[in-house]
């Protein structure tokens with residue numbers, strides 16, 4: 608990985624009803640928080656990913672502890688040192704929710720800011736790392752080959768859905784949304800690359816690396832927004848503006864690691 612700190616947009620996906628059983632009795636709003644380097648792609652969110660076997664935690668955020676975030680304990684500690692908790696450097700976990708497996712909250716309905724889908728669902732992704740970001744990944748299959756490959760796996764494999772208690776309605780209606788145009792690649796960059804390289808699953812590491820290297824650099828410098836407030840603008844310019852808008856509307860925070 609690179610040297611020095613990386614700045615992310617911490618996007619807040621609000622847990623909707625019915626909430627997972629383990630959250631019974633909690634009154635405060637609960638957010639699954641995803642670290643992304645691409646805030647301008649949030650228009651294209653179709654779901655959220657968790658690793659079924661990674662340990663997550665629920666912890667209080669803000670001086671008034673009015674909100675609850677879900678992420679890895681490691682990310683909670685980082686947030687505590689970024690002045691996001693009541694007491695600097697200290698994490699207050701929700702009692703009984705210090706540690707639980709991703710599998711316990713899969714299938715949760717969520718509100719994803721800027722997405723054209725009113726509600727999206729928490730789905731399993733087996734390539735999520737526990738030592739990066741929050742362990743929660745928001746999914747933009749139009750522009751991320753990893754996200755698309757994992758969604759395609761779930762669409763194609765009913766046993767995979769069943770294994771994690773994911774019902775058809777949480778997966779099958781969700782299609783990649785055209786949000787960015789990249790010259791010579793098109794309006795659905797990841798879909799194009801996944802087809803071109805014949806990527807069949809989220810486990811095809813080398814092919815996915817290749818797809819990403821082809822899409823990202825060009826997307827960053829030549830991509831143009833197709834939707835939203837900054838339609839027509841280069842993605843490189845829209846990125847900072849959309850990050851700032853999401854922070855202003857309290858739908859995201861800045862997060863560094």
Ligand code: A2H
Pocket residue numbers: 613642643644645648734735736737738739740741742743744745746747750751754
């Ligand atoms: B990105 P970097 Cl559209 N495990 O957000 C695996 N992947 C993770 C992760 C984890 N624990 N935490 C974050 N990520 C993903 C959007 C996106 C992203 C698009 C295109 C590319 C892209 C939608 N998913 O990332 O290693 C998140 O996915 C390309 C690398 O810190 C996050 O941004 O550079 C990115 O990886 C952070 O990866």
